Amino acid sequence: MSVGLILLIVLGLGVLGFFIGRQRALSVADGEPRNLHSLPGYYGWEVFLFATVPALVLLVAWLFIQPVVIENRVSAMLPEADIAQAGSITLVMTDVRRIAQGLDAVAKKAGLDEAGINAMRADLTDMRGRLASVGVAIGSNVTPSTLEAAKAYRNLNSSFSQVKSIAVVLTALAGFAWALFQINPEQRARNLVERFTLVLLASSSLIAVATTFGIVFSLVAESIHFFKLYDFKQFFFSTTWNPKFGGGSDLGIWPLVWGTLYVSFIALIVSVPIGLMAAIYLSEYANKTVRAFAKPAIEILAGIPTIVYGLFALITVGPFLRDWFAQPMGMGNSSSSVMTAGIVMGIMLIPFVSSLSDDIINAVPQSMRDGSFGLGATHSETVKQVIMPAALPGIVGAVLLAASRAIGETMIVVMGAGAAAKMDLNPFEAMTTITVKIVSQLTGDTEFASPETLVAFALGLTLFCFTLGLNVIALVIVRKYREQYE
Template identity: 60%
Template sequence: MPVSWLVLLLIGLSVIGYILGRQRALASAGGDSRALHSLPNFYGMNVAMSALVPAAAILGVWLLAQPSLINTTVSGSIPASAITEGSSLDLVMSDVKRVAEGLDFAVSSGAMSAADARTLDAGQTDVRATLADIGVALGSDVRPEVLQAAQDYRAMASTGTMAMTIVVLLAALVGFAISYSKTNLHYRARNVVERGVLALLIGAASLAILTTVGIVFSMLFETVNFFGLHDWKDFFFGTVWAPNFRGDSELAILPLLWGTLYISVVALLVAVPIGLFAAIYLSEYASKGVRGFAKPLLEILAGIPTIVYGLFALVTFGPFLLSMFGEGGTFGVNWMTDARSVATAGIVMGIMLIPFVSSLSDDIINAVPQAMRDGSYGLGATKSETIRQVVLPAALPGIVGAILLAASRAIGETMIVVLGAGAIARLAVNPLEALTTITTRIVSQLTGDGDFASPETLVAFALGLTLFVLTLGLNVLALYIVRKYREQYE
């Protein structure tokens, strides 16, 4: 049974449980809800939650664990002879999964029966040509070992899905039956439901924390593997980024870190003044009509996909800068040789970040109590003096948070940098030259069938961990600034 149908079945069972649980509670009280310990809805919710929550938890854990277990089992059964020179187990497993997906598609489209897919023989059939006839393209011929592993993969996945369906439905039915049997006028359904909701809230909060911890540890373990294959001194103190999957790579982070910080600073130099001034105008000077028109118009910028900004940088803004600062340009200088540059990506990224700064800063400034403004006016201060000396200091923690959000957004941006700044890793100072960032290199190193045992691929995790530490440092710096100014003004 497909997972989507299983989820719909669980939802349907919980709805039925809600209706039947509510009816049973009312029937036990002779139709008088006043005789019940809890409101009738609590009895229905108790049965619905008992049927849905444990089954959904089992389903989620199963879906997370099954692919890893199947991958480990199948990869362990692949003979060493199947791994040719220049290949690796990860690459072979990529071929296995593609063949398995191709067989699944062939069976689902009716081009091949399930029995034919199980008994297909690579020695007698050109599997690549057979799958190509139904629109499944493979990069190379399918060897017998790969086909056998793909068939094992499909069999385990099918068995696992069937077992998952049975276990999940049994859990739902058992939960339904137990909670329904307990439903009567004396049952404390409200207490049970409230404890269940509290457990769900705690679980949601824990899941967010554990996800963050899991991401950090996954990057940390792979980073440790990377430094076991590559010299850490070259990574942190080298000045050349030149990955070479044939070996002898120079994987220094300094050129990437420089490009990331350089482009982010340019973006913030554009976004912070414009966004902050726009927020001050909208909150302190603009009429209700102007504010009602201008603020939504500014926030539209936040909804534009970053790929659109990247295309704008590549097609429009980059050539515009080149026409001004390039050879034969408006200013008669030759400072720019390509439309891709730090300025191109940084300025366009700054335009994208304006609504992040303006909208949050506007909300924070509006949250400053009017009594503070009135007190300043009562002491004879002008409007501009009140804004500078009262409103902005009071709103400073929120403004710092808005700037931090914009900085984190700038550091993590990819598409604008790819299209607007180029892909050259170097330590250049001229803002009209092309550079690249950490995020673009992470994408580049993980694109395609990478060998996760090579430093050229594992370096992506070291770069990701560096980004995490960099963002954490920004948070610590912002916290220090906020505390310092709070001590001064409170």
């Protein structure tokens, strides 16, 4: 039974429980709602919650635990010789999973039962041919013991899935029945539902915290694994980035840091003045008609996919800068450059700066404007000498948040700046950033067993720390600003 079907059954029981619970509450009250402690709907919600929430919690926990249990049991079946031949147990388990999926596909396509699969398993060449026919490629070093482990993996997965379906449905039925038979006129159904809802809301709020800890833990764990295989001094102090799968790599981070900061700096040079001046105009000078049109029009820029910005950089901005600036000045012949990516990224960041700055300027108390006007200052003098200094902490926070957004951008850099990891002052040369190299290192070989792949996690942790620091600084500044003017 698929997960989707299980969800439909559980939710169907919950909806059915709502109506039956409501009707039972009226029945035990002899049709008079005033005899009940709570409104009839609360009794229905009680049955709904007890029929769905425990079952869904069990389903989610099962989906997380099942793969771990199955892989631990199957990996114990693999001979040490097979693991040594493949290089790591991760590679062997990858083939095991692929073959297990292929067995299902072959059995479904050819209509084979377990006996047919066993007969096919006896001929390794025929097995490879059958798997290839359904789009499953396996390594040349696959042994009969690996095929046996794949069959065990498939059988365990099937058995666990059946038990999962039965356990989840029985849990839903048990909760349904228990809540239904607990209904009586004195039951405080409203209090129970509200407490249940409070627990659900609190649990939901913890998901973001748990996700953050999960991200940090995964980055830190894999980064530690990377630094066990590669010298951290070479990573943090080398100025050469030259990964070579198979060994002999130079994985210095500084060329990537330089490219990231260079592109982000140009993007901020473009976005901050334009966005700030747009915010001043919209908040201080524009009438309501112009503001009602211009502000949403500027914010549309934030909704454009970054791949579209990348195409704009590749097709329009890059060739324009190359033909009109780089080549005439003898500074380069490529349309992919730091300047291309920086300008297009700056255009993308304009709404981030303008919208936040606009809200911050509007939050400056009107009394400060009135006081300035009362002293005889003009509107321009008021903006320059009163409003902007008052809004400066919030504006700085907006700029730092935009900088964090620029540092984490990928697609615009891929299509606009190229992929050359180098340190150069020429803005019309192709360079790259940390995010681009994270993607390139994890493309293709996704087995986390070599420094060339694991370096992506070290890069990610470095970028995470950098952007986290910027966000913390921005939040501190904005909070200080809000405390002053609320």
